[in-house]
Amino acid sequence: MTATRIIEILRNSQPDETVTIQGWVRTTRELKEFTFMEVNDGSSLASLQVILEPSIPNYGTLVKQLGTGASVQVSGVLVSSVGKGQRIELKASNVTLYGEADAQTYPLQKKRHSFEFLRNIGHLRCRTNTLGAVMRVRNACAAAIHQFYQERGFIWVHTPIITANDCEGAGELFTVTNFNLNNIPRKKEDQTIDYSQDFFAKHAYLTVSGQLEAEVMAMAFQNVYTFGPTFRAENSNTSRHLAEFWMVEPEMAFCDLEGDQNLAEAFLKHIFKTVLEKCPEDMEFFNDRIDNTVLATAENIINNEFGRITYTEAIALLEKCGKTFEYPVEWGVDLQSEHERYLAEEHFKKPLIVTNYPKTIKAFYMRLNDDDKTVAAMDVLAPKIGEIIGGSQREERLEVLERRIIEQGMIPDDLWWYLDLRRFGTVPHAGFGLGFERVVQFMTGMGNIRDVIPFPRTPQSAEF
């Protein structure tokens, strides 16, 4: 008999329907006349209440075995619930116990556990309310991302994870090697490492961004996006950093900074809107239990036209706002979190996009503006969130790009293929990057980024 998912029953089923469910026991409460049992199958935050009456086979033995965490299949008839808290409940006629969970050793007993404790049982923590809700929201968010781009004719491109480009993020790169580390081959002449004998015949790394390769693909398909894992070997043991995280990077040919801003705004609105629609119970749970501003923040993003100002205007605003900042403001400095939050939360009170940053604080590939001082960069800042998207129009002019590469101490020949895109049929193009876990964090209000990815990778930790 095919089982019905509990979310379906809670949303759509009517009394008198015969159903079978499968899931894990959250709690049981044994009364004199019968036993209440909450069963959850991960399809929704809410569990289904099951009533076990002494008439069911093996009642006496069974209720002792049905502890928190036990796995069951229950068949029976749905009835209207007289108790409060649920519309409908299941009167069991048949219960199959698949596996017990010994109350002495099962770590997830019915009580509050700290997120830190739960991180140590990463293989079990998604069975809790909060982590379950996080992962459902994460999935809805991921699905919304694909939906957004696929509907607009963007091609999902799988940019390489292993790369030999070290032009970005030097010092924060993980090495990928097939060497036996006990016996690394060295060149006879100078005893340096002989990477020609490594798997890829050169020093290889884990990617920090798929952007450069996404640009390659945009020059063939016009509109593309990446959605894949990226890596930073940054020794930051903070609540905002992961060594392995997922990024979304759209790249559009024949697009300028304004088109880039328009896409970023539509994209953010879309994912927040879709998740609110798809996971209303989970989002209410976060608003109630984790951060009582998450629904307001989402509505703010969905319903407001984003503000748009230049970096130069932002600096002027910050200079005359009368606030004292820890990091002093002057033209040329990078905006700090405190500045970004002031702009979004106090001045605009809604998301805004800051454009045209000084070239000295931005990457070589951003398009140089006519003032020769700023580049066509953009950062999207949101209340309570800060920077959520960073992007730019790309430098499409060969000579300018070569000059910028040299200015930043890199070697143009290392990027010969990237420069080829400017040699052959170059076009104005633009794109941006969105840290996927950051979005999930902001959407849910979860304070630590390690709690919005199934298996976090951080300094000294690659468990499970």
Next chain:
Amino acid sequence: MTATRIIEILRNSQPDETVTIQGWVRTTRELKEFTFMEVNDGSSLASLQVILEPSIPNYGTLVKQLGTGASVQVSGVLVSSVGKGQRIELKASNVTLYGEADAQTYPLQKKRHSFEFLRNIGHLRCRTNTLGAVMRVRNACAAAIHQFYQERGFIWVHTPIITANDCEGAGELFTVTNFNLNNIPRKKEDQTIDYSQDFFAKHAYLTVSGQLEAEVMAMAFQNVYTFGPTFRAENSNTSRHLAEFWMVEPEMAFCDLEGDQNLAEAFLKHIFKTVLEKCPEDMEFFNDRIDNTVLATAENIINNEFGRITYTEAIALLEKCGKTFEYPVEWGVDLQSEHERYLAEEHFKKPLIVTNYPKTIKAFYMRLNDDDKTVAAMDVLAPKIGEIIGGSQREERLEVLERRIIEQGMIPDDLWWYLDLRRFGTVPHAGFGLGFERVVQFMTGMGNIRDVIPFPRTPQSAEF
């Protein structure tokens, strides 16, 4: 003015509409009275034919600059085409040239290029008909995969790329390290490598499969799937191997081998069907130019109920079929490609699923059958394709699993968290793995797997 994608124009636009297109010149042909120009924007295999008349501004200069690969924006009015080969064409009133492509140096001139040659210009090859079609089909296939699982309430789970589990694929694992390879720290006592000083404080690798972690997630959400990159440091320089490739791995709690087979069959039918619907021109191109069986193979998969036999039955069939195989057949040996192809192509003439293989040739996590000789494994074999999916019901019984781990020379404690899934609320569960590039290869008929992924990673090659 917003540009229209060429696929939209070719499919839906009517004569007399005014449109703007953006793309790259494929060819031009200068006649006395006017010039034909084919423009492609990557949205479709077909280009749009543009007519440039001497009346357009700078006609004389422009037609000299519009070589293969140049990037343009063209505005004009659509007219019915009098020539054959297209329904509609664009009479240009305005042409903007963004970037030229010098005919002397641009490698993609209008002629046939070998796939091998194109691999050396991986940053440009997607601008060709074949690679363009491959990547559109790849995208359609990827989108179909997400659609299939999302519609069925499966959660997309991002299993870790960096892992410290070396229980699978030993010897084929890439090491991930933050060590300076010139100066690897060693323990004082015995001079062995001190991994406690590496980024993750242990020897870390690139994942070969997300299955074990997907099982963790299935024990919380019932139905989940992975879709992400996996890695093999296998020194195989063949047309069927990549060091970095994408895998899809669904995992279902409360599911047995029969449910696993049902899902695999529905899944394959869905992706082939969806791609045929979404990319009819591209698929016809592959059938015409690459392999004239791809459409028939797809139809065969879509329209036939898959055959289902046990390994033992398959061996009996092979033994009595009268064919001489290179690899002799007897109960206990693994099926070779020649055996699989005989079964699918000559005996069944349609896809089939072989189940219940000898335990000695399968992985430790597959569920032991009551005969104590076979495990609840399954391989899906398809005509012209061979094995396309491998899966199993998983061993959910703690004691049996521990015994199997020890039998295979591994240490149960290394898999403590995986065993915990059997300690606490264990359930029958099953899943399978699909090599994404293999599917794209089979769908398109492309002979070399390096030509169905944007940036292939293979021994001695991690370009771009």
